[in-house]
Amino acid sequence: MIEESLHKIQQRMADAMASVGRTDTALLVAVTKNHPVTAVEEVARLGCTHVGENRVQEAKEKQMLYTGPKLIWHLIGHLQVNKVRQAVPMFDLIHSVDSKKLLDEIEKVAAKHDKVQDILLQVNVAREASKSGMSVEDFPDIRDYAKTLPHVRVKGLMCMAPFFENPEDARPIFRVAHALYEDMKGYFPDGNIQYLSMGMTHDFEIALQEGANIVRVGTAIFGERVYN
Numbered sequence: 770m771i772e773e774s775l776h777k778i779q780q781r782m783a784d785a786m787a788s789v790g791r792t793d794t795a796l797l798v799a800v801t802k803n804h805p806v807t808a809v810e811e812v813a814r815l816g817c818t819h820v821g822e823n824r825v826q827e828a829k830e831k832q833m834l835y836t837g838p839k840l841i842w843h844l845i846g847h848l849q850v851n852k853v854r855q856a857v858p859m860f861d862l863i864h865s866v867d868s869k870k871l872l873d874e875i876e877k878v879a880a881k882h883d884k885v886q887d888i889l890l891q892v893n894v895a896r897e898a899s900k901s902g903m904s905v906e907d908f909p910d911i912r913d914y915a916k917t918l919p920h921v922r923v924k925g926l927m928c929m930a931p932f933f934e935n936p937e938d939a940r941p942i943f944r945v946a947h948a949l950y951e952d953m954k955g956y957f958p959d960g961n962i963q964y965l966s967m968g969m970t971h972d973f974e975i976a977l978q979e980g981a982n983i984v985r986v987g988t989a990i991f992g993e994r995v996y997n
């Protein structure tokens with residue numbers, strides 16, 4: 770039952786933060802990918818205002834069908850340059866920006882919409898070949914480039930840890946991401962850098978202990994996704 774799962778997650782989030790003495794708050798993004806719009810409506814009814822999708826087309830269909838209180842939509846999956854035109858008007862925060870090419874296209878489309886697009890820079894801290902995200906080496910250059918774009922507002926950093934049998938093994942990855950995030954603050958106007966997005970069903974407690982303030986949780990709320 771979604772309601773029960775949601776409360777459990779919220780409790781586990783609070784416990785994980787308390788375990789390291791954190792008194793700030795962290796945002797739960799309910800990841801609704803591969804679940805129907807009724808799942809979106811149910812979490813919205815339960816007071817969840819942040820939802821995450823990883824595909825533009827799927828999100829678009831859900832946004833068209835959705836009826837309920839206003840939501841904040843997060844794009845968490847890899848974004849292709851040719852999908853930016855659709856994505857910019859749809860999403861409040863794009864977590865997965867990892868190249869100058871993507872930044873250029875977001876700048877262009879956002880300017881057309883007279884919008885300043887909030888984004889996170891996705892860094893592939895773990896150097897997984899299968900994952901998107903820029904390398905730690907490319908990060909400073911892309912970060913400084915993003916700063917020059919008037920219709921792009923960098924709000925922080927996003928990172929995915931590899932799947933480890935023992936989520937404890939993700940801790941060093943999260944720790945590096947946190948250090949990059951703290952370092953970033955000095956390069957942007959005061960207060961702009963405020964989100965460190967890391968942690969999923971399997972490892973969100975470790976991520977919170979290492980400073981995440983956005984966690985992206987799907988399976989633990991909605992159950993296993995069915996792919997067909």
Ligand SMILES: *Cc1c(COP(=O)(O)O)cnc(C)c1O
Nearest residue numbers: 800823845969970985986987988
């Ligand atoms: C699917 C996905 C999630 C949620 O994963 P769960 O294991 O179901 O919690 C989080 N972040 C990204 C980028 C995803 O693609």
